[in-house]
Amino acid sequence: MEDNKINFKKSLGQNFIFDKNLLNAIVEDAGVRSEDTVLEIGAGAGTLTRALGGKAKRVISFEIDESLKVHLDEVKRDYPNVEFRFLDFMKVDIDSLDFIKAKVVANIPYYITTPIVFKLVDRIEKFDTITVLVQKEVAERFASKCGSKEYGITSVILQSIFDVSIPRTVKKECFTPSPKVDSALCKLVPHNKYVISNFEEFKNFVHLSFSMRRKTLLNNLKKKYEREKIITTLKNFNYTELTRPEEINVENFIKIFEMLDN
Numbered sequence: 001m002e003d004n005k006i007n008f009k010k011s012l013g014q015n016f017i018f019d020k021n022l023l024n025a026i027v028e029d030a031g032v033r034s035e036d037t038v039l040e041i042g043a044g045a046g047t048l049t050r051a052l053g054g055k056a057k058r059v060i061s062f063e064i065d066e067s068l069k070v071h072l073d074e075v076k077r078d079y080p081n082v083e084f085r086f087l088d089f090m091k092v093d094i095d096s097l098d099f100i101k102a103k104v105v106a107n108i109p110y111y112i113t114t115p116i117v118f119k120l121v122d123r124i125e126k127f128d129t130i131t132v133l134v135q136k137e138v139a140e141r142f143a144s145k146c147g148s149k150e151y152g153i154t155s156v157i158l159q160s161i162f163d164v165s166i167p168r169t170v171k172k173e174c175f176t177p178s179p180k181v182d183s184a185l186c187k188l189v190p191h192n193k194y195v196i197s198n199f200e201e202f203k204n205f206v207h208l209s210f211s212m213r214r215k216t217l218l219n220n221l222k223k224k225y226e227r228e229k230i231i232t233t234l235k236n237f238n239y240t241e242l243t244r245p246e247e248i249n250v251e252n253f254i255k256i257f258e259m260l261d262n
Contacts (some may be wrong), residue, residue, distance in 0.1 A: 053079030
């Protein structure tokens with residue numbers, strides 16, 4: 001496919017990859033196998049879709065830009081196992097999708113990365129793995145460990161239910177048109193390391209914990225919990241009144257939440 005035939009829309013964050021070797025490597029990194037159903041978000045020019053169609057049993061690909069239909073019809077002709085749905089994925093009811101389990105593989109526009117990822121997280125039982133090509137600094141934030149400046153709300157929430165890794169970085173020059181920053185492939189693999197009694201409440205707890213990043217965890221949490229109960233709970237984990245949220249690892253975040261919330 002010739003990229004000069006495509007009218008790229010900056011408003012939709014359209015940055016496509018045409019390097020077949022790179023596209024095949026992304027599919028390989030995602031662990032796509034011949035028996036898999038794959039959900040793609042943002043078909044774009046259909047280049048990643050082609051790589052997925054050549055590997056997976058079934059590909060369901062969402063694209064908001066109907067002007068790309070002429071390009072995607074060519075993909076559909078070459079790969080009958082691919083289905084295109086011209087819808088805004090953020091408005092789609094995931095529970096209505098006709099598969100039991102799927103792998104998500106997507107080159108997501110930068111401006112909507114976090115909303116899409118958390119929409120998927122909220123229905124994690126529908127997905128085997130989630131592999132997304134995102135802005136490099138966003139991937140690093142997702143995968144960051146406690147004590148780093150990138151560690152925060154998304155790090156804790158995602159790592160509480162996923163093993164988060166960055167299989168590869170992708171230079172900005174690999175995209176057409178070229179964005180201003182590099183990207184990275186971020187892979188989320190569900191795990192069962194921790195027991196969280198109420199995941200929705202835990203997410204709220206993490207948001208509250210980081211609500212004022214310059215403040216201590218105690219100062220942030222006392223908006224909801226009794227001061228003495230917080231101090232006693234923190235002492236159980238060798239933390240003090242001066243401990244900041246970025247100093248607490250994921251496992252201890254969950255344990256502190258469970259102790260304070262029950």
